[in-house]
Amino acid sequence: MNTIHKKSIIDMSLFHRIDINLYPLFVAIYEQRSISKAAQILCITQSAASHALQRLRQHLQDDLFVRAGAKMLPTPFAEQIYPVIKNALIAIQNISMQKQQFDPTMVQTLKIAVHDEIEPIIFPRLVHHFQKSQLDIQFLSLKLDRKTIVADLAAQQIDFVIDLEQNFGDKVAFQKLVTDEFVVCSQHTQMDEQCYFSFPHIGVSSRRTGVLVEDIYLKRKKLSRQIFLRCQHYSTALQILTQQPNAILTIPKNILTHLQVADSLKIFDVPVNLPKINMGMYWHIDLEDNSRHAFLRSELSKIFA
Numbered sequence: 001m002n003t004i005h006k007k008s009i010i011d012m013s014l015f016h017r018i019d020i021n022l023y024p025l026f027v028a029i030y031e032q033r034s035i036s037k038a039a040q041i042l043c044i045t046q047s048a049a050s051h052a053l054q055r056l057r058q059h060l061q062d063d064l065f066v067r068a069g070a071k072m073l074p075t076p077f078a079e080q081i082y083p084v085i086k087n088a089l090i091a092i093q094n095i096s097m098q099k100q101q102f103d104p105t106m107v108q109t110l111k112i113a114v115h116d117e118i119e120p121i122i123f124p125r126l127v128h129h130f131q132k133s134q135l136d137i138q139f140l141s142l143k144l145d146r147k148t149i150v151a152d153l154a155a156q157q158i159d160f161v162i163d164l165e166q167n168f169g170d171k172v173a174f175q176k177l178v179t180d181e182f183v184v185c186s187q188h189t190q191m192d193e194q195c196y197f198s199f200p201h202i203g204v205s206s207r208r209t210g211v212l213v214e215d216i217y218l219k220r221k222k223l224s225r226q227i228f229l230r231c232q233h234y235s236t237a238l239q240i241l242t243q244q245p246n247a248i249l250t251i252p253k254n255i256l257t258h259l260q261v262a263d264s265l266k267i268f269d270v271p272v273n274l275p276k277i278n279m280g281m282y283w284h285i286d287l288e289d290n291s292r293h294a295f296l297r298s299e300l301s302k303i304f305a
Contacts, residue, residue, distance in 0.1 A: 102291035153284040165278040191268035200228035
């Protein structure tokens with residue numbers, strides 16, 4: 001049972017007892033650590049997935065997974081066979097798709113996780129582009145949760161994440177779509193470095209805690225600013241600016257162009273040197289050669305070229 005790669009001769013008589021459909025389920029449970037999530041990915045019921053796992057256990061004569069709280073953890077044998085099965089399924093998939101011509105009309109949905117501040121920059125252009133191509137696609141803009149990005153991409157709960165450039169690990173690929181820069185918004189009639197650091201700032205972040213992006217850059221220069229308010233949305237910050245004559249907001253320029261700015265507010269260049277902001281799309285590397293995914297990546301790149 002535990003000898004892998006030992007035989008190079010195929011014993012055809014064994015294959016009538018092998019159900020190859022059980023192995024994608026094995027990979028899905030292994031990667032998701034959950035029967036219910038695996039069933040969701042494979043579009044089968046949880047009951048069907050449980051019965052299929054039991055058949056595979058009997059065939060391989062190993063438990064394969066043991067329950068630990070809410071998770072299904074692989075046995076040592078499952079750890080051993082996972083890379084072999086994954087590679088075999090990829091090889092079969094590649095052979096099956098080799099002669100198939102991809103038809104863009106086959107794309108029915110496009111699911112993108114995006115922060116709601118970035119959504120107005122992305123989705124109007126995205127919908128316009130695909131409708132101009134006369135593709136009948138259902139577009140889904142989903143709330144971005146950075147804690148579950150890798151799992152959501154691996155489970156194909158989402159096709160892409162569009163977010164600021166950062167490191168989500170070696171399983172997630174990134175391609176830059178848009179370069180942005182910070183500007184300053186305030187009721188002040190002029191803005192220099194002394195003014196910028198003398199008056200209170202509004203910080204914007206969807207996270208409960210953690211240093212803001214612009215403060216990371218300022219800290220590297222041994223600079224700091226006073227943040228008197230931290231809120232979740234730039235639109236809220238702009239409204240508060242109209243009530244606070246001395247307050248200052250640092251905001252990405254592309255986001256500002258999609259928001260309503262009161263006549264009393266002025267826009268300035270940031271009086272200190274802050275790096276450009278790269279925003280782009282993320283996807284799981286296992287989908288790198290998938291025809292549907294490659295088509296969608298190409299189209300997203302065209303939109304923002």
